[in-house]
Amino acid sequence: MRAGVREDARVNLQRVRIGDAVPSVDLGVWRTPVERAPRLAARIGLRPDDLWVKRDDWLGLGGGGNKLRKLEFLCAHALEELGATVLVTGGATQSNYCRLTAASARRLGLGVVLVLTGDGPAGAAGNLALDGLFQADVRWAGEVAADALDDVVAVVADELRSRGERPAVLPFGGSNALAARGYLACAAELEEQAPGAEHVVVAVGSGATMAGLVAGLGAERVLGVDSGAVLDAPARVAAMVEELLSVGLSRAPRDVTLRLDQSQVGPGYEELTDQARRALDDAASCEGLVLDPVYTAKALAGLVAAVERREIRPGERTVFVHTGGLPGLFGHPLASELAARTGRSR
Ligand SMILES: Cc1ncc(COP(=O)(O)O)c(C=O)c1O
Numbered sequence: 001m002r003a004g005v006r007e008d009a010r011v012n013l014q015r016v017r018i019g020d021a022v023p024s025v026d027l028g029v030w031r032t033p034v035e036r037a038p039r040l041a042a043r044i045g046l047r048p049d050d051l052w053v054k055r056d057d058w059l060g061l062g063g064g065g066n067k068l069r070k071l072e073f074l075c076a077h078a079l080e081e082l083g084a085t086v087l088v089t090g091g092a093t094q095s096n097y098c099r100l101t102a103a104s105a106r107r108l109g110l111g112v113v114l115v116l117t118g119d120g121p122a123g124a125a126g127n128l129a130l131d132g133l134f135q136a137d138v139r140w141a142g143e144v145a146a147d148a149l150d151d152v153v154a155v156v157a158d159e160l161r162s163r164g165e166r167p168a169v170l171p172f173g174g175s176n177a178l179a180a181r182g183y184l185a186c187a188a189e190l191e192e193q194a195p196g197a198e199h200v201v202v203a204v205g206s207g208a209t210m211a212g213l214v215a216g217l218g219a220e221r222v223l224g225v226d227s228g229a230v231l232d233a234p235a236r237v238a239a240m241v242e243e244l245l246s247v248g249l250s251r252a253p254r255d256v257t258l259r260l261d262q263s264q265v266g267p268g269y270e271e272l273t274d275q276a277r278r279a280l281d282d283a284a285s286c287e288g289l290v291l292d293p294v295y296t297a298k299a300l301a302g303l304v305a306a307v308e309r310r311e312i313r314p315g316e317r318t319v320f321v322h323t324g325g326l327p328g329l330f331g332h333p334l335a336s337e338l339a340a341r342t343g344r345s346r
Contacts, residue, residue: 022178023073024072024076024181024182025076025079025104026072027060027075027104028060028061029060029182029185032055032056033054033055033058033193034052034054034193034319035053035055036052037320038051040283044282044303044304044307045304045307045308045314046312046314046316049317050315050317051318052194052317052319052320053287053319053321053322054190054194054320054321054322056186056321056324057322057324057325059324061100061103061104062102062104062134063096063103063324064326065096065325065326066183066321067174067324068100069185069212070175070180070182070208070209071100071101071104071182073181074174074176074178075104079168083166084110085165085166086111086113086160087104087110087167088115088167088170089153089169089170089171089172089174090116090117090149090152090153090172091114092116092117092229092269093118093121093331094124094127094327095127096292096325096327096328097205098127098131099127099130099131099134101170101174102130102135102136103134105134105136106135111165112136114136114138114139115139115141115152115156116128116138116140116141117142117144118141119140119142120140121138125330125331126328126329126330126331127328128331129331130327139156149172171206172230173207173229173230174206175206175209175211176208177208177243179208180241181244182208183210183215184216184244186212190213191217194319197317197319198312198316199222199306199317199318200213200217200221200318200319200321201224201225201306201320202222202321202323203227203321204224204229204237205233206230206233207230207233207236209321209323210224210258211236211240211241211244212240212244214237214241214250214252215240215241215244215249215251215252219241219256219257219258219259223260223302223306224260225303226260226262227264227294227295227298227299228266228269229269234262237260238256238258241256242254261302261306263302264298264299264302264305270294272293273298273301275305276297276298276301278301279291279298289322290326291322292326292328292332293329294332295323296324303318
């Protein structure tokens with residue numbers, strides 16, 4: 001490893017092998033449980049034993065969630081290949097990924113700069129409160145699209161370089177083929193925990209989570225539900241699967257047809273739909289399971305829609321991958337609406 005990596009980061013660096021020798025750091029990712037959800041299954045038209053929840057919302061550090069599996073690889077690359085002293089990345093004001101990048105930086109003894117869309121923290125809590133707790137250096141980029149956000153991130157990285165830092169710029173949403181390896185590992189867990197599961201349903205943002213699952217399980221078993229975070233989710237997922245295939249890490253063939261439902265986006269990213277609202281309520285009232293309005297509620301709504309159109313049928317084992325996002329619930333306008341609902345017992 002290069003000089004300059006702080007001692008505490010070195011301690012966390014380990015090598016794991018997933019098909020080939022690619023390093024990852026330890027961010028507290030562990031084999032998450034798979035739980036039955038019998039009442040929710042019955043509510044949405046499946047049999048009680050059909051529906052299982054993979055609890056990736058329980059993944060370790062910083063409030064948890066799927067991004068940690070990806071960050072274990074991205075951070076190892078930042079440390080080993082780039083000798084990074086600071087992590088830099090961009091995302092939405094309520095980005096779970098940015099929050100977990102900040103937590104990961106702290107775990108590894110690194111600095112962290114987040115470039116967020118929007119004009120400032122007014123009224124925002126949720127993930128942003130945790131960004132503050134992790135003492136992230138937050139820069140506001142205004143209301144810009146993903147490409148323009150990347151440009152601002154590049155400018156910030158230059159500024160850091162000019163101050164003698166070694167910034168590692170992590171990709172938008174933490175998604176590239178390297179990061180997708182984190183979900184190859186999750187796919188391997190699922191093969192053991194829910195062998196023969198016919199459907200694995202997951203929220204799609206920047207796409208590496210679905211890409212890793214498709215590479216590990218095959219495209220026919222994975223149903224991705226687009227959250228609207230990017231405009232070209234299918235192309236992004238397909239490109240990452242293809243890159244994994246090129247290094248012998250994908251079960252899915254070239255030009256594979258993805259099961260990617262784009263009908264749940266509604267008016268746009270972060271906009272709650274009636275279907276997502278119902279899914280969020282059903283998960284909470286049937287199982288005590290908390291979904292977030294931006295990703296996992298839309299994913300469950302996509303699962304329900306697949307049952308309605310009989311793409312998923314009673315008797316078929318189905319795993320819903322809970323990817324986390326709880327802090328985002330507290331940063332969404334829905335939170336105050338839910339608080340106002342209290343007092344009316346059902
Ligand atoms: C809670 C949650 N679930 C799912 C996703 C989607 O993951 P990916 O960007 O790998 O598609 C995200 C992305 O931000 C997320 O925060």
